[in-house]
Amino acid sequence: MKTLIPTAALATCCLAGLLIISSTSQPGTAHAGDDDSKSQTRTDFQKYCSLNEGRWIGNVTWVTDWPGFGKKGDKITAYYEARKSEDGNAVITRFLGGPGSETGLVFYDPAAKKIRSVTVSSGGTVFRATLTPVGDNWRQHVDVTLPDGTKGKIRLDLVYANGGKNLTIHINGKLGDEVIKDQKDIWRRVRTPQSK
Numbered sequence: 001m002k003t004l005i006p007t008a009a010l011a012t013c014c015l016a017g018l019l020i021i022s023s024t025s026q027p028g029t030a031h032a033g034d035d036d037s038k039s040q041t042r043t044d045f046q047k048y049c050s051l052n053e054g055r056w057i058g059n060v061t062w063v064t065d066w067p068g069f070g071k072k073g074d075k076i077t078a079y080y081e082a083r084k085s086e087d088g089n090a091v092i093t094r095f096l097g098g099p100g101s102e103t104g105l106v107f108y109d110p111a112a113k114k115i116r117s118v119t120v121s122s123g124g125t126v127f128r129a130t131l132t133p134v135g136d137n138w139r140q141h142v143d144v145t146l147p148d149g150t151k152g153k154i155r156l157d158l159v160y161a162n163g164g165k166n167l168t169i170h171i172n173g174k175l176g177d178e179v180i181k182d183q184k185d186i187w188r189r190v191r192t193p194q195s196k
Contacts, residue, residue, distance in 0.1 A: 039113035044133055048106070048115060049084060049091055051138070051164050056080040058187035060097060063171065063180045068123045069100035082106070083193065093119065106131070123147060129156075136160065142173075150176040165189045 060078045062070045070076060078097035085092045093104035104119030104127070115131040117140075124147035129140045137159050144152040152175030159168045171183040 038132065040108070040115050040132065041113070042108050042110070045108035045115050046088070047133070048131060048138060049082075049088070051160060052082045052106075053084060053091070053193050054082065054189050055191040056082075056167070056187045057190050058185055060185050061183065063183050064175065064178055066100070066123065069098050069121075080187070093117075095119075144175060146175070152176060154180065 056079070058078045058080065060076050062072055062074045062076075064072045076098055078095065080096075081094045082091050084090070089107065091106040093102075093106060095102040095104075100122050102119050102121045104117055106115065106117040108114075109116050117127070117129045117131065119127040119129075121127075126145045127142050129142040132139045132141075134157070137157065140154075140156040140158070142154040142156065144154060146152075152173060154171060154173030154175070157170040157172075159170065160166070161168070165188065167187040167189075169185045169187070171180055171185070173180050
């Protein structure tokens with residue numbers, strides 16, 4: 001059976017997600033293991049929130065077939081929104097791409113000293129992620145569970161440009177037997193919380 005998952009869903013865990021111009025910055029400045037085991041603080045969480053809050057529009061290519069969203073290789077325009085909740089202690093995320101949707105929750109876990117997220121798609125896929133700052137950018141390690149129980153591990157490198165208005169997400173990992181290598185999604189912030 002073919003593994004099923006949308007690229008942007010992975011980004012939603014973090015946005016994460018997510019914009020219309022390519023960044024010349026490369027995640028090559030962040031090496032495997034850079035800052036991955038380091039503790040995060042509530043201040044890190046607030047910085048992450050500032051980078052991702054608002055509305056985004058993105059050019060997304062599905063990395064595999066995904067029922068309700070599209071087929072592998074399909075290119076779509078997707079929409080993402082992140083807004084603070086619970087007096088700034090959580091961020092609620094929403095992703096819309098084709099007929100599918102996702103809702104996520106990003107929060108700071110003080111016991112683990114980690115920034116975490118949980119996202120569920122309309123197709124039943126569950127994403128659990130840990131977010132880590134890497135220089136001026138961010139990395140997400142995502143554990144994926146598909147509706148049929150297939151598991152995967154994905155790494156997202158989020159590279160911000162143009163003062164945080166543009167985002168390129170580099171996606172690498174494995175879902176079931178399928179390998180994902182340097183898939184890129186391009187996002188552009190179209191509204192910040194302060195915009196009128």
